[in-house]
Structure formats: structure tokens, C-alpha cells
Amino acid sequence: MIDRVTIVTGNEGKAREYSTLLGVPVATTTVKLIEIQSLDVATVVERKAEDAYAKLRRPVLVDDTGLALPAWNGLPGALVAWFLNTVGVQGLLDMAAGVTDRRAIATTALGYADNHGVRVVTGTLHGTLTTQPHGDGGHGYDSIFTPTGSIHTLAQMPTEQKNTISHRRLAIDALRQALGAPSL
Numbered sequence: 001m002i003d004r005v006t007i008v009t010g011n012e013g014k015a016r017e018y019s020t021l022l023g024v025p026v027a028t029t030t031v032k033l034i035e036i037q038s039l040d041v042a043t044v045v046e047r048k049a050e051d052a053y054a055k056l057r058r059p060v061l062v063d064d065t066g067l068a069l070p071a072w073n074g075l076p077g078a079l080v081a082w083f084l085n086t087v088g089v090q091g092l093l094d095m096a097a098g099v100t101d102r103r104a105i106a107t108t109a110l111g112y113a114d115n116h117g118v119r120v121v122t123g124t125l126h127g128t129l130t131t132q133p134h135g136d137g138g139h140g141y142d143s144i145f146t147p148t149g150s151i152h153t154l155a156q157m158p159t160e161q162k163n164t165i166s167h168r169r170l171a172i173d174a175l176r177q178a179l180g181a182p183s184l
């Protein structure tokens, strides 16, 4: 198991979340990484992790999160941040207004790189896209994503509840397993 790791993010909240869930101290850096064009977050993360280790030469964790709509053959996928930063959740809902297949798949990919190479794991949460935003918790697309089996969007759930079922949580569990750490 790792004893400390550097996370490439400008987001200190994300770093704290990873530190808690991985149970190791984390440092952050905002080094600029190669981000290839792909809808698939695992593909993006693999290249990011290789690049991060080449630049930092110490154990490093990178992540990427995407939202794929089967009705749109996987769009926006890893490009979801572009959608949210330009047209926002309402713009995304407006574009999807005529879409009857409302299935959506949220995936977090984590790439861990050290002197043994790169490991990529993913966590996936299936759900549906709402027709209107609901809830004011969470961030990103949480207000328009209802996990399968729930009547609430991720933004309507207490943070602790989201964190027990989220795609990020599942990805972290998979990483702990890949690194030989006990499950949380």
C-alpha cells in the first residue's frame, strides 16, 4: 500500500476527500498535464498518469470524471466539463429535451503511477438524466442525475449518502483493492 501520494488538482476539497478515503497523506500540485481528446475517461487518465509520473517522478494520482449518455453514443463523456462550463446543466437539459432514452452513466477514472508503472481503475454509477434540476447540494451534474434505484438526484442527497454510492467512491474502492489496501 502507498504511504503518501501527490494528487494533480487545483481543488483542495478533492485532495482532502482522497486523503480521507485512501487513508494516506496527500500533497497537491497543479502541474499541467497532457489531456488527450477522448470521450473515455479511462483513456484520458492513463495518458495523464504517465505524463504526471514523467514530470514528477514520485507516486502520483490523477483523476477524471465523465457523464456518458447512451442516446448520444457516449457524449458528453469526458467532455462533460466543457458542457457544464459553457451551457451549464440547463443547457445540457435543453439539448436533451427530445431524448427519450434518459439513461446516463457517470464514471470516475483514477490513474495511479509510481516506479512500477501505471494502474487505471474506474467506478461507474448508472442512472437517468432528469428533465429539470433538483436539489442544491453537490456540484457539477449532481442536480440532473438520479442514480438507478433512487428517487432523488445526487444533489438532493446528504453528502455522506452520495459518498457511499458515488462513482468516485467506487473508483477509490477499486484503487484500494488494486494497491492491496483493505476495503473501507
Ligand SMILES: O=P(O)(O)OP(=O)(O)OP(=O)(O)OC[C@H]1O[C@@H](n2cnc3c(O)ncnc32)[C@H](O)[C@@H]1O
Pocket: 008, 009, 010, 011, 014, 063, 064, 065, 066, 080, 081, 082, 084, 085, 138, 139, 140, 141, 142, 154, 166, 168
Ligand atoms: O481541477 P480538476 O481536478 O481537474 O477538477 P475538475 O472538476 O475540472 O475535473 P473532474 O474530472 O473532476 O470533473 C469533470 C467535470 O465533471 C463534474 N463532476 C466531477 N465529479 C462530479 C460529481 O461527483 N458529481 C457531479 N459532477 C461531477 C465536474 O464539475 C466537472 O465539470
